[in-house]
Amino acid sequence: MKHAFFYRGFIFISALSLLASCQKDIDGQGNGVPVVPANQVPKVGTVWTYRYYTYYPFGGLLTSKTVTLRAQSEDRFGGENWLNIVDVDSNSTVYYLNTKATGLYQYTNNSANLFCKFPAARNDTYRSFNDGSIEDFTVRGVNDTLATGIGDIPVNYYEGVKAGDVVDYIWYNKNAWIVQRIVWARTSPPNYQYYRYSTMYLNAIVY
Numbered sequence: 001m002k003h004a005f006f007y008r009g010f011i012f013i014s015a016l017s018l019l020a021s022c023q024k025d026i027d028g029q030g031n032g033v034p035v036v037p038a039n040q041v042p043k044v045g046t047v048w049t050y051r052y053y054t055y056y057p058f059g060g061l062l063t064s065k066t067v068t069l070r071a072q073s074e075d076r077f078g079g080e081n082w083l084n085i086v087d088v089d090s091n092s093t094v095y096y097l098n099t100k101a102t103g104l105y106q107y108t109n110n111s112a113n114l115f116c117k118f119p120a121a122r123n124d125t126y127r128s129f130n131d132g133s134i135e136d137f138t139v140r141g142v143n144d145t146l147a148t149g150i151g152d153i154p155v156n157y158y159e160g161v162k163a164g165d166v167v168d169y170i171w172y173n174k175n176a177w178i179v180q181r182i183v184w185a186r187t188s189p190p191n192y193q194y195y196r197y198s199t200m201y202l203n204a205i206v207y
Contacts, residue, residue, distance in 0.1 A: 036153050036175045040207045041099065042083060046071045048178075049149075049204040057187045057195045067200060069094060082107045097177065104177060106130070116172035120156055128160075131183075135160045135168065146171050146179055149203030155179050165194050176205050 052067040068088040074081050075096065082096040096107035103118035109129040117126055117139060124139040141157030153173050160168030169182040178200075185197035 036150075036173060036205075037207070038175065040175055042071055042097075042177055043207070044071050044074055044083065045207075046083075047088075047204075047206045048176075048202060050200040051149075051203050052198065052200040054198045055196050057193075059195070066203070077107050078110075078112060080107075080112065099174070104172060104174075116156065116158055116170060116178075118156060118172065118174055130160060130168070133162060135162050137161075137168075144171070146201075148179060148201060150205065153179055153202070167194065176202060178202075 048069045050067045050069070051064075053064050054062045056062050069085050070088050071083045072086045073084045075084050076082070077096065080098060082098045084093055085095040085097055086093050097115070098105050098107070098112070100112075103114055103120070104116040105112045106115045107113075111129070113128045113130065114126055114137075115128065115130065117124055117137070120139040120142060122139055122142050125136065127134060127136050129135065137158050137160045139156060140159050141155075144155050144157055145152045146155045153176060155171040155173050158168070158170040158172065159166050160170070165184070167184045169180075170178065171180040173179050180199075180201040182199045183197050184194045187193045187195060
């Protein structure tokens with residue numbers, strides 16, 4: 001049931017993404033053509049704009065809004081520098097992120113945890129800590145192309161599993177980082193059924 005619901009929802013979100021890709025680039029860098037500068041990486045001051053959707057546990061759209069994330073500062077944990085990525089509206093930290101030779105890491109659970117392995121091969125697996133607990137990731141796609149608000153972006157696609165259920169779908173680009181993400185959450189007891197909780201996809205990035 002979960003995966004059938006996911007694929008129906010994914011078709012809907014993909015259609016929205018394709019529509020967004022036809023719009024003009026709102027940051028003035030490309031007027032709708034693919035724009036992910038090969039010589040740019042996120043740094044202090046980088047701003048991501050996402051379209052963000054949440055859903056009812058029983059299905060159907062709950063909220064739709066624009067979310068703006070900003071790399072607000074560079075903080076030091078565990079002897080390394082991490083970008084503090086905050087939600088601009090709430091001024092709250094969403095991630096502490098950093099790139100290394102093996103991919104994108106997040107600082108959580110008082111340690112560095114691999115979030116998106118890069119470079120990677122299809123079916124690579126790795127264990128990490130994410131959203132409060134251990135999560136097993138598998139690389140499901142390499143060098144795919146995803147339509148976004150600034151054009152088509154090359155991405156790798158990752159799935160994260162907890163207790164046998166897929167709870168994360170992440171599309172990553174080494175210059176834009178998180179391009180699209182779908183998160184699943186559990187309902188309240190006694191059912192504890194997973195449902196698609198949120199979807200966010202990139203509409204613009206300003207370095």
